[in-house]
Amino acid sequence: MSASESFAALLARVRACRLCADHLPLGPRPLLQVLPEARLLVCGQAPGTKAHESGTPWDDPSGERLREWLGLERRQFYDPRQVALVGVGLCYPGRLPQGGDAPPRPECAPLWHPPLRAALPAIGLTVLVGSYAQDYYLGRRRGATMTETVRAFRDHLPALIPTPHPSWRTTGWLARNPWFEAELLPVLRARVRGIIAT
Numbered sequence: 001m002s003a004s005e006s007f008a009a010l011l012a013r014v015r016a017c018r019l020c021a022d023h024l025p026l027g028p029r030p031l032l033q034v035l036p037e038a039r040l041l042v043c044g045q046a047p048g049t050k051a052h053e054s055g056t057p058w059d060d061p062s063g064e065r066l067r068e069w070l071g072l073e074r075r076q077f078y079d080p081r082q083v084a085l086v087g088v089g090l091c092y093p094g095r096l097p098q099g100g101d102a103p104p105r106p107e108c109a110p111l112w113h114p115p116l117r118a119a120l121p122a123i124g125l126t127v128l129v130g131s132y133a134q135d136y137y138l139g140r141r142r143g144a145t146m147t148e149t150v151r152a153f154r155d156h157l158p159a160l161i162p163t164p165h166p167s168w169r170t171t172g173w174l175a176r177n178p179w180f181e182a183e184l185l186p187v188l189r190a191r192v193r194g195i196i197a198t
């Protein structure tokens with residue numbers, strides 16, 4: 001966002017984006033929740049087909065688990081004056097030949113995160129949900145796995161907290177990594193409580 005561009009104009013540019021339209025099987029539909037007064041930024045991966053159709057990110061079992069991790073009720077999570085939802089890919093990227101959603105389009109985060117972050121001056125905490133968001137914001141440390149990145153969450157406090165993606169695939173990971181619920185979640189919820197109005 002340039003100094004002269006309004007927040008509404010920036011948002012209109014994002015919503016009209018067609019940069020990688022040729023690569024999107026369902027076409028562009030940038031999905032995000034933002035207002036300049038938001039205090040918590042949730043940065044995940046790209047939307048899936050359900051979110052693409054409904055226009056509502058995180059309205060699924062993964063979102064339920066994520067809200068539980070954050071200690072937020074649904075009304076708080078979907079209040080754009082409190083919470084910004086901006087993935088590292090804003091449009092559904094399609095499927096991989098071997099199954100599963102494709103990675104977020106690589107053009108998207110470098111194009112839109114810098115101006116959107118600049119337009120969100122009240123963000124006190126960014127939650128990096130999953131490895132794509134961690135790769136973009138933290139860079140991939142040589143050989144570091146998602147688990148190692150999340151386990152080192154204290155390195156990025158107080159501004160950033162990495163978590164796994166809260167999909168059903170994470171259930172086994174949670175059982176193997178009990179420190180996540182015992183150590184990280186209390187810190188995450190305390191940070192969220194500290195910045196979100198009830």
Ligand code: SF4
Pocket residue numbers: 014017018019020021028029030089090091105107108109111
């Ligand atoms: S994925 Fe991002 S860069 Fe591509 S069309 Fe959607 S908003 Fe634009």
